[in-house]
Amino acid sequence: xxxxxxxxxxxxxxxxxxxxxxxxxxxxxxxxxxxxxxxxxxxxxxxxxxxxxxxxxxxxxxxxxxxxxxxxxxxxxxxxxxxxxxxxxxxxxxxxxxxxxxxxxxxxxxxxxxxxxxxxxxxxxxxxxxxxxxxxxxxxxxxxxxxxxxxxxxxxxxxxxxxxxxxxxxxxxxxxxxxxxxxxxxxxxxxxxxxxxxxxxxxxxxxxxxxxxxxxxxxxxxxxxxxxxxxxxxxxxxxxxxxxxxxxxxxxxxxxxxxxxxxxxxxxxxxxxxxxxxxxxxxxxxxxxxxxxxxxxxxxxxxxxxxxxxxxxxxxxxxxxxxxxxxxxxxxxxxxxxxxxxxxxxxxxxxx
Numbered sequence: 206x207x208x209x210x211x212x213x214x215x216x217x218x219x220x221x222x223x224x225x226x227x228x229x230x231x232x233x234x235x236x237x238x239x240x241x242x243x244x245x246x247x248x249x250x251x252x253x254x255x256x257x258x259x260x261x262x263x264x265x266x267x268x269x270x271x272x273x274x275x276x277x278x279x280x281x282x283x284x285x286x287x288x289x290x291x292x293x294x295x296x297x298x299x300x301x302x303x304x305x306x307x308x309x310x311x312x313x314x315x316x317x318x319x320x321x322x323x324x325x326x327x328x329x330x331x332x333x334x335x336x337x338x339x340x341x342x343x344x345x346x347x348x349x350x351x352x353x354x355x356x357x358x359x360x361x362x363x364x365x366x367x368x369x370x371x372x373x374x375x376x377x378x379x380x381x382x383x384x385x386x387x388x389x390x391x392x393x394x395x396x397x398x399x400x401x402x403x404x405x406x407x408x409x410x411x412x413x414x415x416x417x418x419x420x421x422x423x424x425x426x427x428x429x430x431x432x433x434x435x436x437x438x439x440x441x442x443x444x445x446x447x448x449x450x451x452x453x454x455x456x457x458x459x460x461x462x463x464x465x466x467x468x469x470x471x472x473x474x475x476x477x478x479x480x481x482x483x484x485x486x487x488x489x490x491x492x493x494x495x496x497x498x499x500x501x502x503x504x505x506x507x508x509x510x511x512x513x514x515x516x517x518x519x520x521x522x523x524x525x526x527x528x529x530x531x532x533x534x535x536x537x538x539x540x541x542x543x544x545x546x547x548x549x550x551x552x553x554x555x556x557x
Contacts, residue, residue: 209247210247210262210265210266210269213237213243213244213247213269214269214272214273216237216243217233217236217237217243217244217273217276218273218276220233220236220237221233221234221273221276221277221280222280224280224284225284226284226288227281227284227285227288230277230280230281230284233277234277237273238270238273238274238277244266244269244270244273247266248263248266248267248270251263251266311557313546313554314532314546314554314557315420315528315529315532315546317532317557318528318529318531318532318535319403319420319422319528321447322401322403322422322443322447322528322531323401323403325442325443325446325447326401326424326443329399329439329442330399331399331400331401331424331426332399332400332401333401333402333403334386334390334400334401334402335402335403335404336383336385336386336389336390336402336404337380337385337404338379338380338404338405338406338407339366339377339378339379339380340377340378340379340380340385341371341374341375341376341377341378342374342375342376342377342378343371343373343374343375344374344385344386344388344389345363345378345380345381345382345384345385346358347375347511348385348387348388348508348511348512349384349385349387349388349462349463349508349511350462350463350505350507350508350511351462351463353375355462362381362408362409362410363378363379363381363407363408364378364379364381364407364408364409365377365378366378366379379406379407380404380405380406380407381406381407381408382406382421382423382525383402383403383404383406383421383422383423383525384423384463384523384525386400386402386404386423386425387423387425387463387504387508387512387523388508388511388512390402390425390512391427391509391511391512391513391514392512392513394513396427396428396514396519397426397427397428397429397519398425398426398427398428398521399425399426400423400424400425400426401422401423401424401425402422402423402425403420403421403422403423403528404420404421404423405418405419405420405421406418406419406420406421411544412544413489413490413541413542413543413544414490414496414530414543415543416529416543416544416546416547419527419528419529419530419543420527420528420529421499421525421526421527421528422525422526422528422531423523423524423525424439424522424523424524424525425504425521425522425523426439426521426522426523427504427509427514427519427520427521428519428520428521429518429519429520430520431503431520431521431522433466433503433522435522436501436502436503436522436524437456439522439524440454440456440470440501440524441454444472447531447535448472448475448534448535448536449536451536452472452473452475452536453472453473453479454470454471454472454473455470455471455495456468456469456470456501457469457470457471459500459502461500461502462505463502463504463505463508463523464500464501464502464503464504464505464508464522464523465502465503465505465506466502466503467500467501467502468500468501468502469497469499469500469501470497470498470499470500470501470524470526471495471496471497471498472495472496472498472534473494473495474488474490474491474494474495474496474534475533475534475535475536475537475538475539476488476490476491476533476534476539476540476541477490477491477494479494479495480494481493481494483541488541489541489542490533490541490542496530496534498526498527498530498531498534499524499525499526499527499530500524500525501522501523501524501525502522502523502524503520503521503522504520504521504522504523509521529543529546530543532546533546
């Protein structure tokens with residue numbers, strides 16, 4: 206038995222002495238004192254000895270266990286000291302060096318456009334307001350001269366929401382256009398009005414020029430002696446400030462239920478430069494050199510009445526443009542697919 210303990214001791218102390226880091230020391234400890242270690246196996250076999258031999262061998266085995274634990278503790282302290290002594294060389298820190306600059310993002314293109322649009326119209330005396338994205342049918346359609354079941358509603362491909370209907374206002378919808386804010390603004394009763402309403406809109410469309418969720422800015426001016434020339438001058442001023450002096454705009458006669466007369470507003474395409482051709486073929490954005498940005502017109506008398514305004518005394522104009530489409534038409538933007546704005550591709554977003 207003594208020779209067996211001596212062999213266990215010598216092998217364990219040799220392994221502990223050879224350990225050059227805490228990991229190899231732990232392995233040596235496991236081989237000697239672990240659940241299946243040499244000394245543990247020795248003590249487990251003592252049950253087969255006679256009582257007198259068992260007591261003597263057990264005392265010697267336990268004494269060896271305490272001795273090995275003491276040797277391991279000392280060796281671990283030595284290894285930790287050695288590791289700490291080299292730490293200053295391996296992980297030195299120059300406290301005088303400037304810190305690393307954390308990566309910082311920037312405002313999204315849509316947010317940048319909204320702020321620029323707001324700034325331009327504020328110079329014309331317009332107030333920026335915000336009206337609900339979840340709207341009543343009455344404000345989204347009926348108050349805008351589109352009665353229930355009127356075919357003009359089909360153009361907006363509306364998302365209706367489940368829930369109770371209001372006895373006057375009808376069902377809830379995700380507002381398809383910011384024009385729903387016109388009557389809400391008139392209901393405040395503060396005339397004259399110069400309003401820009403910027404909010405999200407929702408329609409069932411998705412292609413290079415359309416998004417199912419997009420932002421729109423709605424302009425509304427209500428005053429006395431207002432004519433189409435005021436509308437044209439306002440839109441020309443905005444186009445010049447936002448796109449630059451080299452861009453052209455045009456008004457095309459159209460039909461909207463809430464304006465009369467009505468127009469669609471086009472701008473010369475910023476992708477193809479107004480030529481209708483891009484990358485050796487037809488421009489995939491405009492197809493013809495012009496891109497529609499939105500609608501405009503003189504506010505219909507029925508809309509004025511719905512807002513509690515007397516059309517015999519007051520008149521005005523309104524316009525609604527898509528923010529994302531307006532931004533993609535900015536000179537040198539070269540964005541030929543509006544959907545890329547919301548794909549969260551850092552390679553694209555970091556360019557702006």
